[in-house]
Amino acid sequence: MKIAVCLKQVQARDAVLKINSAGTWIVSADVSFVLNEPDIYALEEGLRLKEKHGGELLVASLGPARAQQALKEALAKGADRALHLDDPAFEGLDAYGAAQALAKALAPEKPDLILTGLQSDDLGLAQTGVILAEFLGLPHSTIIMEIEVQEQSLPSTSLREAEQRRSLKVKRELEGGWFQWLEIPLPALLTIQSGINKPRYATLSGIMKAKTKPLKKLTAAALGLMPADLAPRQKILKVYVPVKKARAEFFEGSPKEIARRLVDKLRNEARVV
Amino acid sequence: MPDDILVFAEHVGGKLSRAAWEVVAAGQQLALDLAVPVSCVILGHAISAPAAEAACAELQEVLALDSHYLAEYTSDSTTPALAEIIRSRKPRFVLFSHTYQVRDFAPKLAASFGCGLISDCLGYRRERGRVVFVRQVFQGKFYADVEFAGEPPWFVTFQAGAFREDAVRRGASPAQVTAASVTLDPTALRIKAGERFRAARQAVDLTQAEIIVAVGRGIKAPENLEMARQLAEALGAELGASRPICDSGWLPMDRQIGSSGQTVAPKLYIALGISGAIQHQVGMKGSKTVLAINKDKEAPIFEVATYGVVADLFEIVPALVEEIKKATGS
Numbered sequence: 001m002k003i004a005v006c007l008k009q010v011q012a013r014d015a016v017l018k019i020n021s022a023g024t025w026i027v028s029a030d031v032s033f034v035l036n037e038p039d040i041y042a043l044e045e046g047l048r049l050k051e052k053h054g055g056e057l058l059v060a061s062l063g064p065a066r067a068q069q070a071l072k073e074a075l076a077k078g079a080d081r082a083l084h085l086d087d088p089a090f091e092g093l094d095a096y097g098a099a100q101a102l103a104k105a106l107a108p109e110k111p112d113l114i115l116t117g118l119q120s121d122d123l124g125l126a127q128t129g130v131i132l133a134e135f136l137g138l139p140h141s142t143i144i145m146e147i148e149v150q151e152q153s154l155p156s157t158s159l160r161e162a163e164q165r166r167s168l169k170v171k172r173e174l175e176g177g178w179f180q181w182l183e184i185p186l187p188a189l190l191t192i193q194s195g196i197n198k199p200r201y202a203t204l205s206g207i208m209k210a211k212t213k214p215l216k217k218l219t220a221a222a223l224g225l226m227p228a229d230l231a232p233r234q235k236i237l238k239v240y241v242p243v244k245k246a247r248a249e250f251f252e253g254s255p256k257e258i259a260r261r262l263v264d265k266l267r268n269e270a271r272v273v
Numbered sequence: 274m275p276d277d278i279l280v281f282a283e284h285v286g287g288k289l290s291r292a293a294w295e296v297v298a299a300g301q302q303l304a305l306d307l308a309v310p311v312s313c314v315i316l317g318h319a320i321s322a323p324a325a326e327a328a329c330a331e332l333q334e335v336l337a338l339d340s341h342y343l344a345e346y347t348s349d350s351t352t353p354a355l356a357e358i359i360r361s362r363k364p365r366f367v368l369f370s371h372t373y374q375v376r377d378f379a380p381k382l383a384a385s386f387g388c389g390l391i392s393d394c395l396g397y398r399r400e401r402g403r404v405v406f407v408r409q410v411f412q413g414k415f416y417a418d419v420e421f422a423g424e425p426p427w428f429v430t431f432q433a434g435a436f437r438e439d440a441v442r443r444g445a446s447p448a449q450v451t452a453a454s455v456t457l458d459p460t461a462l463r464i465k466a467g468e469r470f471r472a473a474r475q476a477v478d479l480t481q482a483e484i485i486v487a488v489g490r491g492i493k494a495p496e497n498l499e500m501a502r503q504l505a506e507a508l509g510a511e512l513g514a515s516r517p518i519c520d521s522g523w524l525p526m527d528r529q530i531g532s533s534g535q536t537v538a539p540k541l542y543i544a545l546g547i548s549g550a551i552q553h554q555v556g557m558k559g560s561k562t563v564l565a566i567n568k569d570k571e572a573p574i575f576e577v578a579t580y581g582v583v584a585d586l587f588e589i590v591p592a593l594v595e596e597i598k599k600a601t602g603s
Contacts, residue, residue, distance in 0.1 A: 019415065177529075195521075241415060
């Protein structure tokens with residue numbers, strides 16, 4: 001099975017973020033960037049499927065030079081090769097544009113399965129994977145918590161045919177603790193929910209091996225993308241700090257003092273102690 | 274009609290969902306602001322009850338698209354069905370609630386038109402004749418004003434609670450319900466949906482708890498849960514958690530509170546090191562009293578807290594346990 005995992009590099013969760021002077025995005029300098037959390041789970045799921053069913057695992061990331069670090073991390077964890085979509089024209093793309101570029105990069109690869117995280121920690125649109133499925137004409141499902149590969153017992157004449165007869169049984173998360181099993185034929189795209197597995201850490205030997213694994217850079221021109229293909233469908237006008245509607249009564253002082261006053265409130269106002 | 278607004282209303286078990294009413298409220302508000310009509314579309318099989326329910330709202334029309342292919346939701350059936358309605362009606366805006374189902378197909382639907390989808394919006398503003406949508410970015414640390422580029426139809430999803438269910442205006446007389454038809458190609462329906470089910474082991478029913486002590490990322494390590502347990506024990510409380518704690522396996526999934534876990538409304542909810550992302554708030558904001566302890570004073574949890582402490586929870590919690598024991602004489 002050939003699996004492709006799309007990865008995005010985002011600001012670290014505990015990074016102190018500042019808004020840029022134009023008020024349109026954050027200042028990226030001095031911010032540490034990491035793999036988007038749901039994408040880490042998607043990568044782990046891809047690695048496990050490859051280990052169980054054989055085949056190849058390809059990772060792709062769209063981003064500036066720093067995104068190479070994310071790809072190298074994936075290679076160190078066990079991905080076989082990486083595609084880095086890097087071009088000034090890709091800067092600030094919306095989900096539609098990013099999916100256009102990823103579709104061009106992945107279409108010739110003909111993966112049996114594409115995995116993405118369900119959303120990014122920066123924009124949080126939860127769209128890129130689903131749009132990518134539409135552009136590639138693939139069936140898809142989202143917010144997946146379990147994947148089973150179903151082998152078909154039909155006699156087949158070629159290996160490729162056997163691959164095409166495989167389907168997936170996937171567990172999709174619904175709201176309020178509900179789930180649903182779906183059957184979806186390959187090739188397909190799934191967006192992965194955090195918590196589906198326990199992601200591994202890269203080993204030292206993995207990091208060493210990663211140095212010799214292929215990492216290919218792809219520009220807009222190399223992908224045959226015209227400016228019109230990347231035209232935005234939505235524009236961020238302004239990024240700003242929200243006006244907090246904090247209504248909480250705050251307590252300050254020594255821990256003991258705070259604890260005493262809290263217990264007083266919980267006893268006399270909330271009447272729960 | 275080219276200026277109209279179309280809202281997509283979800284239904285569960287023959288009834289419109291809360292999310293459906295919220296987006297009807299959004300559609301009515303935007304229609305009023307833009308002085309255009311708003312209609313509602315319902316998809317499914319045997320949907321006369323939810324269609325009649327929607328018709329109580331002040332709407333130009335309720336489009337009921339009934340097909341046995343739509344009996345159980347899949348993205349493969351819903352997307353082309355809704356696309357056909359949009360092609361014939363040509364609305365300017367198509368509005369949704371940002372539910373798990375909508376997240377599954379709306380990006381595909383918008384992309385099939387070559388159009389944009391602004392997802393998970395908190396609301397919108399009118400600015401010099403344009404409509405600007407407001408949404409959270411960077412995990413709620415900042416907001417962004419976003420507008421559409423390119424041609425309509427423009428697709429928007431609104432976050433749960435962005436509009437109020439009780440803001441829906443009822444019509445003087447029921448809106449017209451129109452049966453819409455659509456031709457679906459059965460060979461293009463690639464996905465087979467199975468039964469819906471709940472996780473088998475739902476040992477803990479947090480919905481009945483009077484007091485809940487919930488922990489988030491701020492607890493840092495599984496061994497620190499003991500401290501939260503002591504607080505829970507001192508209060509006779511149940512232990513709950515935000516999603517990342519259950520994802521890491523530090524507490525079982527049936528302790529999870531939020532949009533993908535349980536929705537609780539205890540008398541007292543103590544949030545320890547929980548930042549309070551919207552997915553968590555959805556599950557606990559009905560609590561009568563909320564005490565939040567977090568070292569980040571910008572944490573969104575303080576927006577729904579009654580009492581707030583900006584401090585290191587590893588200093589506050591032990592002191593709190595001691596004071597509670599003193600007060601209750603245990």
